[in-house]
Amino acid sequence: MLNNSDKVISLQIEVFSIIIITSVLLLFLFLIGRAIKKSDPLAKPKGLVLIGMIYYQMMSGLTKDNMGAKAAVKFAPYIATLALYMAVSNLLGLLGFNQPTGNYSVTLALALITFVLIQYTKIKVNGFGGYAKGFFEPFPPFVIMNVFGTLAPLISMSLRLFGNITSGGTIMMLVYIFTEWLSGFIPLIGGFNFIGIVVAPALHAYFDVFSGLIQTYIFIMLTTIFIGNELPQE
């Protein structure tokens, strides 16, 4: 059982990973911004400017596909920031850090932003009266189902990301413990985890790189689709 008797205010270990990610991303984005300011708009883009342009085009294209050109201008920066932060934090497991997305507080916060944006768009499109009336559609007893339907994206999006990252991390931990125990039987090298080095890279490629990037893609796709559903059709 969890021991609740000695409650102390302590920093969770993910806080340090978050600080590292934010500072590295800030530095990187600052460098890109400085390079763009310096660059000649008529010349062929190269280096950091090119990376920034490719990323911007990718994200605005993805947003445009799901939301329409008008809303994409407003939402593309948020989507691009979310994707960058989530992709980097999911890939951080490769360097041996604790992934911030393996902490439920972080994923809940990310999903909460999306949830608030969905409700905000709904209210903005329908007006507050229409928004409140939407809960009693098609007839009043449906209010229970509508409330749960409204809250469902918040829970499913946060738990999906958290579950994927946590299960990947836990499986990797179990693999390392198991291979360490197994390589204890090999003579000569003794405590050196030899089998882990052979087995782990493929699993890291799946759980950290593939799974992490796919979950990032799914999160931003679902965000754009959910918000795009609430927008009026063009």
Place this chain on the structure above:
Amino acid sequence: MGDIGRGLVAIGAGLAVLTGMMTGLGQGYVAGKAVEAVGRNPEAENKIRSMLILGAAIAETCAIYGMLIAFLLIFVFN
């Protein structure tokens, strides 16, 4: 927690992972439909592939929930 309690926790964790069964069926269905779609419309292969991965990963969520519950059972009630 006694021996019986730990055994019950292990059984509960095993039952929670059974969610993977239906997820397997769902992912297989998604893949089969994708193959059908490519057969009918080979030019759209790239779009179908990205939608296949998206659909399969969303279907996987259910199995992930079961796995999460199993992990919680094992590591919290130990």
